[in-house]
Amino acid sequence: MSKINIVLADDHVLVRNGIKAMLESENDIRVIGEAGDGNEALETAKTLKPDIVVLDIRMPNMTGLEAAAKLKSYSPGSKAVILSMHDSEEYVLQALDAGAYGYLLKDTDKNEFIKALKQIHGGTKYFSGGVSNVLANRLLHTKPYTSAPAPTQKDDQYHLTKREKEILGLVIDGKHNKEIADSLSKSVRTIETHRFNIMKKLEVNNAVDMVNKAVKENLL
Amino acid sequence: MSKINIVLADDHVLVRNGIKAMLESENDIRVIGEAGDGNEALETAKTLKPDIVVLDIRMPNMTGLEAAAKLKSYSPGSKAVILSMHDSEEYVLQALDAGAYGYLLKDTDKNEFIKALKQIHGGTKYFSGGVSNVLANRLLHTKPYTSAPAPTQKDDQYHLTKREKEILGLVIDGKHNKEIADSLSKSVRTIETHRFNIMKKLEVNNAVDMVNKAVKENLL
């Protein structure tokens, strides 16, 4: 069996070196190229036709997500893997949407990283355990992901503050105001105020509709 | 911080011992109970109220999946984790549907296992990397999982009458009791009685949870 050829794209040389060192011990994996930004990653992939391109999500010129989406037209046989520090739902879903074969968190340990690369090379997607949560919840709440709904002003129309989102989340979990108040060490009146404000913002007039709308508009 | 209390359910003593040995080194995790089949797992959970119940998928009397589904009524605070040898799509999706917080493959290594338990204890779902593929594909190919064919007697546990379902549907639509009463030409008291009965049947104690459970259990 031939080695798995990798191209690493990350704007920090240090990070690239770290990953390279990590992979060096594994002798069926080989880093054949590196890139410092999205464009370069695509060009390198086009030239070297690696099996896998590891893309940092945050890079100059072009993000890893954009690069992942374009990868197949530069090197059809290469598979993109997104590397990220965050387990943000948006990112994970966008990665999926961009056709990425994996989404790895930066705190993934060596063993898992290698396991993931091998699995992906075998054609199976791999999402870090820390991220599977996002997929699971998305599936449970059964909205198939419709690629990015242009977070223009819609985001503002229903703009909720951090605290409001937190409380909304607890309401969605079926918690009573009293429970929420206790768990946040706040007065029940405060929670009531927040709920009132949330309902006003969402233009609804009862808790169930509030939850409905929150889920529908994905405000959590 | 207190330890994470675990109950292990697997029909093979050897497997239980293996897992126990694996977890022993971790000093914020403690195995407080064991069970050899699904029924026993539920009874043990009811008594010991562990944080997490690790359930082998294949067990005598009751499978891990069934036990996971019933766990919340035996020990509401406990989270179920399914342990399986297979990454079968059906199993994974059924685990999700049963409300499990995780799905771990039996070849999961020690580090990952512990990471998973901690993460799950923190309230975040964890699905083995080898399994995330299933979730990802399911999401991409966008058929939201419609809970398995005929859930045998589960149907009976939460059996709602036609009227109750009708009213539940209206509640889910965010209607107030007054509106429901008007649209059905019934008294508000009647609607209240129905709601009370529905909530008793679903073992919940507020409207949002009623809706949550109804959606989750697909009772409409």
Added chain:
DNA sequence: AGTATTTTACGTATTTATACTTAATTTATT
């Protein structure tokens, strides 16, 4: 025809949510 289930609805009491307003603190932003 007789029994079981479902649907309807009242009583009574308690709790919780809704509907606003106002306003004192914190925390961010410029």
Added chain:
DNA sequence: AATAAATTAAGTATAAATACGTAAAATACT
């Protein structure tokens, strides 16, 4: 330092939901 935004929380009033128990009709099932 000044302004804006967010968080907290009170007042006051009304409306609605929750928690049972009880029970008369209407339907369904054997």
